[in-house]
Amino acid sequence: MKIKKTSLFLIIFFISFSGFTQGKFRIINTKKESVTVPFTLVNNLIVISVDVNGKELSFLVDTGIVKTILFNLKFSDSLQLNHVEKIQLRGLGDGDPINALKSKGNLLQIGGLINNSHSVFLIMDSMFDLSTKMGMDVHGIIGGDLLKDFIIKINYSTKKLTFYSADTYIYKNCKKCETFPLEFYNQKPFIDVHIENYLGEVHKAKLLIDSGGGDALWLFESTHPKIIISNKYFKDYLGRGLNGDIYGKRSMVGKFRLGTFELNNILVSYPDSISIVTAIQNNKDRNGTFGAEMLKRFHVILDYPNNKITLKKNIKFYKAPFLYNKSGVEIIHGSKMLVKEVRSKLSNNSIENSKNSNITEIFYAYNLAYKPSYEISNIREESPAKFAGLLVGDIILEINGNPAYEKEMQEIISILSGKENKKIKLLVNRGGKHLKYEFYLKNML
Numbered sequence: 001m002k003i004k005k006t007s008l009f010l011i012i013f014f015i016s017f018s019g020f021t022q023g024k025f026r027i028i029n030t031k032k033e034s035v036t037v038p039f040t041l042v043n044n045l046i047v048i049s050v051d052v053n054g055k056e057l058s059f060l061v062d063t064g065i066v067k068t069i070l071f072n073l074k075f076s077d078s079l080q081l082n083h084v085e086k087i088q089l090r091g092l093g094d095g096d097p098i099n100a101l102k103s104k105g106n107l108l109q110i111g112g113l114i115n116n117s118h119s120v121f122l123i124m125d126s127m128f129d130l131s132t133k134m135g136m137d138v139h140g141i142i143g144g145d146l147l148k149d150f151i152i153k154i155n156y157s158t159k160k161l162t163f164y165s166a167d168t169y170i171y172k173n174c175k176k177c178e179t180f181p182l183e184f185y186n187q188k189p190f191i192d193v194h195i196e197n198y199l200g201e202v203h204k205a206k207l208l209i210d211s212g213g214g215d216a217l218w219l220f221e222s223t224h225p226k227i228i229i230s231n232k233y234f235k236d237y238l239g240r241g242l243n244g245d246i247y248g249k250r251s252m253v254g255k256f257r258l259g260t261f262e263l264n265n266i267l268v269s270y271p272d273s274i275s276i277v278t279a280i281q282n283n284k285d286r287n288g289t290f291g292a293e294m295l296k297r298f299h300v301i302l303d304y305p306n307n308k309i310t311l312k313k314n315i316k317f318y319k320a321p322f323l324y325n326k327s328g329v330e331i332i333h334g335s336k337m338l339v340k341e342v343r344s345k346l347s348n349n350s351i352e353n354s355k356n357s358n359i360t361e362i363f364y365a366y367n368l369a370y371k372p373s374y375e376i377s378n379i380r381e382e383s384p385a386k387f388a389g390l391l392v393g394d395i396i397l398e399i400n401g402n403p404a405y406e407k408e409m410q411e412i413i414s415i416l417s418g419k420e421n422k423k424i425k426l427l428v429n430r431g432g433k434h435l436k437y438e439f440y441l442k443n444m445l
Contacts, residue, residue, distance in 0.1 A: 023117030024149050025110070027165060034164045035112035041159050042134045043410060044214045044292035048161065050142065051109040052120070053080045057139035060130065061161070062212025063302070064289070065143035066187045068108075071123040071130075081122065082106055089121065099124060110146070113163060118145070133332050135372070135409035141212060144187045147304055154211075154300040157316045166305040178259040179310045182209075182303075185283050189302075191290060191309065195219070196255035198230035205287040209295070209309070214239075216293035216322055217256070217268045220276055223287045229270055234444040237330055237378045238269050246275040250324060252445050256294075261311065263297070267322035267445075293322070323417040326441035327424060328383020331412060334375035334395055371405035374412060376428075384424075384439035391430065398427035416441070 027035055039061070040047045046061040052070075055078070059068075069089075070079075081103040089100045101122040108118045120140070130138040151169045153162040182189045189209045195217075196202045203226035205219065215238070219227050233251035240246065248271040256263045297318045301310035374396040379386050396404045399412060400423075416424070420443040428435050 023115045025108075025113050025115045025118075025146055026149075027163070028109075028112050028114050032112065033168045034162055037111045037113075037161045037163065039159050039161055040136070041156060041296075042136060043413070044296055045134070046154070046161070046211060046292075047134070047136070047138060048110060048142075050140070051107075053082075053107050055079045058137055059140045059142045060138055060212055061146070062141045062143045062210070063147065063189055064208055064210035064212050065141055066145060068118065068120045068140065068142045068145055069123060070120050070140040081120065087121070089123070113146075135333055143212070144304070147302065148187065149305070151305065152300075152302045154295070154302065156296040156299075156314055166303075171301075171310070174310075174312060177301075177310050177312045178261065179308055180259065182307045182309055184304075184307065185286075189304070189309070190283075190286065191258070193290065194255075194257040195227075195253055196257075197226055197228050197253055198232075198251075199228065200254065201226050202255075202257075203227070206285050207288050207290040208286060210289045211292050211295055213289050213291035214293060215269050215289075215291045216266055217253070217291060218289035219253075219268055219270055220286070220288050221270055222273060223284075227287065232445050233270075234380070234382075236269075236380055238271055238275075246271050248272050248275070250445070252322075258311070261298075261313070263294075263318075265322065267293075267324055323414075324444075325380075325413065325416050326384070326418070326420065326443060327416040327439070328380035328385040329376055329390065329416060330378035330380075331374045331396065331409065332377040333409065334373040336372060374404050374409070384442050385437075388437045388439040390426070390428065390437055394428040394430050394435075396426055397429055397434065398425075400425050 027033070037048055047058050048061055050057055050059045057070075057079075081101070083104040084101050087100050087102045089098050101124070102119065103122060104117070104119045106118045106120055108115045149166065150163040151166050152164070153160075155162075180191055182191060183206070184190070190206050191209055193205055193207055194202055195205050203224055205224065205227070207217070218238075221227050221229065229249055230251045233249045236248065236250050238246045238248045238250075248269055250267065250269050253266050253268050254264065256266045297314055297320070298311040299314050303309065376385075376390060376392055376394045376396065379390060379392055396412075398404060399407070399415060404412065418441055420441055422441045424439055424441060426437045428437065
């Protein structure tokens with residue numbers, strides 16, 4: 001089957017199969033009661049390796065979804081999918097529903113876990129691509145269909161997920177742990193927390209636990225009279241949902257309380273009303289999202305079978321400040337660029353000048369190598385980068401005098417989220433011209 005306007009090579013079998021059912025993940029070795037899976041932590045998000053019908057791919061683990069979604073498949077990711085039908089999907093964002101393919105009966109393996117008959121949804125829209133934003137290939141998202149049958153420990157410090165059999169798991173005595181009930185709606189976990197707004201008013205908020213959302217908190221203004229934005233806020237690009245870009249406002253709230261856990265001066269995003277219409281329609285009791293920036297501050301035991309979550313302070317992250325981009329520049333991974341690297345340095349001392357003294361002549365040998373590039377994808381209005389004259393589409397070549405390609409995306413984001421008045425110097429490529437810009441980071445809150 002040829003799919004036009006994509007670089008995906010897809011083998012599809014149209015085989016009728018009556019009584020087709022969705023399988024469950026299970027531990028392959030029946031003698032084991034747990035399986036540990038390492039993960040990569042990128043921008044607060046958990047990425048694991050998943051084998052789909054014999055093809056190794058990378059997936060974001062997202063408690064905010066139920067089904068398994070595939071996207072960003074290239075020719076090199078040629079993949080067999082079984083029992084395919086066309087459908088439409090709707091999620092966050094202000095666009096129309098998107099076309100997708102549903103595939104049943106697929107074999108998925110995650111370390112020592114296996115599912116012999118798993119359904120996946122393939123999004124063909126090339127605009128939905130996490131790889132450019134995360135700096136690594138991410139081929140899909142996996143959620144509740146994986147998590148629902150296990151008790152799962154999430155350790156953000158060691159970067160490990162441990163899946164325990166729900167039938168045999170025994171909770172250990174933990175004096176510093178607190179356990180909270182989860183309420184499930186459409187198979188997604190919700191938790192009740194208390195928020196203190198900028199007026200000092202405390203209110204309860206029902207939040208979706210969303211490990212696939214990089215921010216700390218999202219609050220929906222229209223869902224509670226005490227969800228009020230402070231006068232100190234700035235408008236920003238919040239991300240991309242299934243149905244388009246999401247914009248909104250960023251501000252701070254005074255306190256976040258969950259049991260005896262309390263955090264102060266929390267960075268909060270308030271998505272615009274158009275982007276969250278579907279989320280509110282699907283669950284009118286929902287007030288927002290408890291995101292990964294908050295989750296990583298805890299050691300987590302996520303227990304879907306028993307409708308509860310257990311938390312313990314993660315000393316490494318618990319008191320870390322809530323940072324945000326003070327430059328106004330959003331970056332993504334652009335196309336690979338060819339750069340010249342020094343391979344070796346050779347010296348020659350045999351040359352003599354007119355005064356019979358030796359001259360050391362140094363020769364450099366170079367390699368040409370393809371390196372990642374960073375492209376400006378969005379610039380916040382009234383930001384330092386905007387006033388400096390940077391444009392969407394500029395390729396960042398150097399940051400503060402150092403080659404950008406030598407840095408991970410997270411390192412660049414950290415630089416752009418530094419202290420107020422920190423000087424940032426950028427060398428960019430704009431249409432083949434190399435241009436220099438300088439600006440100072442500005443605290444917006």
